[in-house]
Ligand code: ADP
């Protein structure tokens with residue numbers, strides 16, 4: 001049976017009434033409508049995933065649905081925004097009911113978990129490309145921006161890094177299988193609650209999508225500061241530690257992307273308010289550039305600074 005565009009939207013995406021108080025009008029009209037409470041700002045972000053660039057052909061569509069929303073929610077988390085709504089633009093080579101059911105399932109399950117409404121989108125035919133725009137709310141002036149780090153601030157990381165990079169190496173046959181690393185690559189958890197907790201505490205924040213060195217580098221350049229990172233304090237999983245021991249490749253946690261942990265800075269007087277589970281990994285300094293302390297010795301760090309498309 002041929003699946004028409006509107007039947008496709010109705011069957012897979014327009015499947016539940018809006019949950020979020022901000023949604024005044026969801027899927028079905030020319031635009032969706034959001035109510036922005038007085039004193040709040042709307043945070044807007046978009047991220048696309050393209051076959052062969054961001055994922056291998058034949059990747060489980062439920063994982064793609066989850067990850068597409070997760071990477072967008074991660075940007076909201078890094079800003080300290082409360083997610084409220086999302087739009088979805090799909091370019092599909094064909095309308096495959098099994099693929100669509102699994103993709104929509106992965107996407108909407110994560111949306112439900114965060115009470116995010118799918119409020120609209122676009123559906124076209126073409127090479128597989130998945131794109132979403134997420135919207136969130138922040139009390140005016142409280143966003144966690146990249147430019148707020150100051151010399152003397154401590155640098156924190158919300159959890160283990162390097163696991164998604166290890167997962168990619170496993171897919172490429174360059175590391176031993178580890179189900180948890182693959183899970184981190186395929187089903188990242190956006191740190192939404194942590195982002196909310198960091199309002200009023202963090203002086204700057206970013207999510208780790210391109211690699212710690214590159215993403216912390218964005219904070220440093222936007223804040224006009226430098227930093228010293230303590231390699232020995234990086235939170236690493238057993239699998240990543242074992243990989244580094246075996247291969248000697250200690251740069252993995254600095255250069256691997258896709259972990260979606262938050263990297264943030266906070267002044268020393270806020271130390272007691274830092275949520276549990278966050279590791280202090282270094283310090284902001286006035287001298288520009290990134291320095292790395294490893295096994296008691298300090299070096300300038302100018303290695304591969306992560307993934308860039310162009
Ligand atoms: P228009 O032609 O006015 O842009 P469309 O025919 O593209 O409208 O879409 C009809 C309705 O379905 C709109 O409300 C649109 O936002 C929504 N929509 C289209 N594609 C998707 C999708 N993949 N997911 C969710 N909503 C969608």
Ligand code: MG
Pocket residue numbers: 121122123
């Ligand atoms: Mg349209």
